[in-house]
């Protein structure tokens with residue numbers, strides 16, 4: 268495993284890792300296509316590394332509610348040059364994709380982690396490809412698909428159901444040959460959840476960290492924060508900081524954020540307050 272990732276899987280870890288969001292898409296809800304050009308994406312990736320990102324998450328397909336799927340070749344065209352150049356420049360790269368072929372090409376180009384928001388559900392080849400490549404994978408909960416996930420999400424018990432989903436996906440990953448020490452889990456904030464669901468997940472995040480796998484959360488600039496404060500996407504950094512602090516306090520291992528410089532400071536303070544090593548139950 269890439270050395271920068273071993274800390275995530277270290278049960279005695281003391282610091283939280285920052286994953287910087289790098290969307291190479293024309294329709295991402297917060298970037299609005301600004302980073303479409305590979306050169307601009309590379310510049311922003313390097314800037315986030317300098318601001319304190321431990322990982323840069325490169326994605327070529329928007330997952331915003333209602334977003335349309337991106338064809339394979341187009342996703343590769345967006346993602347590969349950016350992964351290649353950034354990986355060569357130093358920062359650890361993860362690839363945000365649900366497609367096995369994109370994951371394979373990105374890992375060949377230097378990515379060290381696969382972030383699959385479908386938790387190995389959308390591409391039947393993904394699980395075996397991840398197992399074969401030997402890289403860690405993020406398994407994220409989503410209700411349905413990005414096209415339909417926000418259509419009246421209902422849960423009897425959101426935390427219980429998301430945990431059950433993640434446990435099922437962990438077992439599926441294991442059956443495909445992905446060892447448990449290469450699995451991270453993510454409750455999927457904003458993916459088929461109401462404001463109340465997202466808040467309950469954050470309030471009870473320790474129930475996810477208690478599962479014994481490193482937990483990643485991605486609350487950054489999401490609409491549930493905008494709804495609480497009635498603020499547009501470019502004014503959600505403080506709200507993101509609050510959500511991140513609550514998550515890190517309860518043991519989140521990685522936070523996926525856009526505003527790396529600000530959130531790095533928040534996380535360092537929460538880590539300092541938390542002090543002693545995070546208790547992560549081992550499997």
Ligand code: HH2
Nearest residue numbers: 290295296329330331405407453456485
């Ligand atoms: N959120 C987004 C995308 N990928 N991956 C994980 N593991 N967890 C998340 O919460 C998560 C994710 C959506 O945010 P963003 O990248 O800002 O938007 P878009 O999907 O429009 O590119």
